[in-house]
Amino acid sequence: MSDSGRLILLGAPLGNPADASPRLREALATADIVAAEDTRRLARLARDLDVTIPGRIVSYFEGNEERRTPDLATAIRDGAVVALVTDGGMPSVSDPGYRLVRATLDAGAPVTAAPGPSAVTTALALSGLPCDRFCFEGFLPRSGGARRTRLRSLATEERTLVFFEAPHRVTGTLADLAATFGADRPAAVCRELTKTYEEVLRQPLGELAQWAATGEPRGEITLVVAGAPPASERPRPADDELRAAVAERESAGTSRRDAITAVADEYGLRRRDVYTVIHS
Numbered sequence: 001m002s003d004s005g006r007l008i009l010l011g012a013p014l015g016n017p018a019d020a021s022p023r024l025r026e027a028l029a030t031a032d033i034v035a036a037e038d039t040r041r042l043a044r045l046a047r048d049l050d051v052t053i054p055g056r057i058v059s060y061f062e063g064n065e066e067r068r069t070p071d072l073a074t075a076i077r078d079g080a081v082v083a084l085v086t087d088g089g090m091p092s093v094s095d096p097g098y099r100l101v102r103a104t105l106d107a108g109a110p111v112t113a114a115p116g117p118s119a120v121t122t123a124l125a126l127s128g129l130p131c132d133r134f135c136f137e138g139f140l141p142r143s144g145g146a147r148r149t150r151l152r153s154l155a156t157e158e159r160t161l162v163f164f165e166a167p168h169r170v171t172g173t174l175a176d177l178a179a180t181f182g183a184d185r186p187a188a189v190c191r192e193l194t195k196t197y198e199e200v201l202r203q204p205l206g207e208l209a210q211w212a213a214t215g216e217p218r219g220e221i222t223l224v225v226a227g228a229p230p231a232s233e234r235p236r237p238a239d240d241e242l243r244a245a246v247a248e249r250e251s252a253g254t255s256r257r258d259a260i261t262a263v264a265d266e267y268g269l270r271r272r273d274v275y276t277v278i279h280s
Contacts, residue, residue, distance in 0.1 A: 011116020
């Protein structure tokens, strides 16, 4: 293996080309291969930055990521410098990248980064919500049932939550968030970050759900939702809510014993208390 081969992850601007770092410019201008999520967007970014890309440009997106990874890893092992750039933000964060990082490391070659913008941390910082502890959940499931199941598992998470969402699904997602987390839970919708029509709405989930239902949200959207209060401060759920939560798990194939345990853990209750409600 050549000592010069390596993978460079490039943090690309979310929308404003002025956010591009000098190291990103240098990597684009010197890499042997530039793997891009969208080669047309890469060409536009290069024009905006007045950078000429002399290396070979290849597409590297969700549809061909698995197929292209071995060839790129082999090129790196043979001495090529490969720069990976997505449409915006850091590769691997809900974007292509993880497979190539893993394959490069498995080949014994180094991986480095020219860090840059991230929609996750940008939205988090702009949200006005606590940033000391947070978790990133990426895109929620597309189907309503699976999405609501995932949200129920997160309803008692005490850290601030960050989600990505497509504009045509954000109305349903906000409605499910309000129903699952409570309409009063503080949240923020961050839209078109760093772009001309950047917008950050900081309202309770119920109001954000109404906003989305009465309009047509567009553009790149990141949702930030406040964490749940500590279990000791949360009101006890109604008996009907507990029964419904257990019944839903049972209908999905979970035994009643395990369903009761899971619901007790989710709501911060004693298993005995949930058992009593179910069998009353």
